Amino acid sequence: MSDILIRVLTEEETRAELPTLAEILSDCVEGGASVGFMQPFGPKDAVPFWEGVAVAVGRDETVLVVVEVDGRAVGTVQLGVATMPNQPHRADVKKLLVHSNARGLGLSRRLMEQAEAEARKRGRRVLVLDTATGEPAEAIYERFGWLRAGVVPDYALMPDGRYCATTFFYKHLSA
Numbered sequence: 604m605s606d607i608l609i610r611v612l613t614e615e616e617t618r619a620e621l622p623t624l625a626e627i628l629s630d631c632v633e634g635g636a637s638v639g640f641m642q643p644f645g646p647k648d649a650v651p652f653w654e655g656v657a658v659a660v661g662r663d664e665t666v667l668v669v670v671e672v673d674g675r676a677v678g679t680v681q682l683g684v685a686t687m688p689n690q691p692h693r694a695d696v697k698k699l700l701v702h703s704n705a706r707g708l709g710l711s712r713r714l715m716e717q718a719e720a721e722a723r724k725r726g727r728r729v730l731v732l733d734t735a736t737g738e739p740a741e742a743i744y745e746r747f748g749w750l751r752a753g754v755v756p757d758y759a760l761m762p763d764g765r766y767c768a769t770t771f772f773y774k775h776l777s778a
């Protein structure tokens with residue numbers, strides 16, 4: 604039996620987890636996930652991104668959720684709450700990442716449930732995310748109750764350089 608723990612990290616804790624978070628992001632990009640970065644993308648390439656996340660956590664602009672299995676972080680998701688003044692009730696869900704060694708265990712569901720709980724705590728009841736069209740993650744958001752807003756063709760690149768469409772989803776949280 605594995606010990607699964609969900610944590611919301613402070614800035615200091617984020618900095619302490621930088622190598623592990625970098626390994627998770629690198630693993631996902633090298634595995635072909637379109638999450639903002641191009642291949643080749645080793646763990647060292649991922650460190651500056653997580654340093655920026657740590658700063659955003661310290662400024663209360665980002666809520667960083669991680670899932671640990673047996674004491675080691677293997678997955679993460681972020682809630683972006685640095686919205687404009689006319690969107691105090693909205694947040695962006697970003698960078699849902701589970702290391703390839705830990706997939707299929709229900710960890711992304713746990714991460715998304717925690718992200719929603721963190722949104723509720725902050726009065727953020729309208730959530731938005733986007734994901735590469737046709738990739739595995741697209742199907743899972745519908746399983747988690749998200750609604751499809753639409754598709755933008757050629758919105759981004761896959762890590763290998765091909766253009767990819769992006770699907771935008773939203774979810775209204777009940778009170």
Ligand SMILES: CC(C)(COP(=O)(O)OP(=O)(O)OC[C@H]1O[C@@H](n2cnc3c(N)ncnc32)[C@H](O)[C@@H]1OP(=O)(O)O)[C@@H](O)C(=O)NCCC(=O)NCCS
Pocket residue numbers: 631636637638698699700701702705706707708709710711712713733734735738739740742743746
């Ligand atoms: C997408 C990702 C986060 C899923 O993580 P995971 O922990 O393996 O997912 P879970 O085990 O929690 O599965 C969640 C649900 O999706 C389903 N699912 C999982 N992988 C799937 C796949 N490849 N295709 C279709 N459904 C899938 C599961 O059956 C489960 O459904 P259920 O809870 O109703 O039974 C993971 O594959 C990943 O990190 N991919 C690379 C990064 C990425 O693409 N992130 C999304 C960015 S928008």
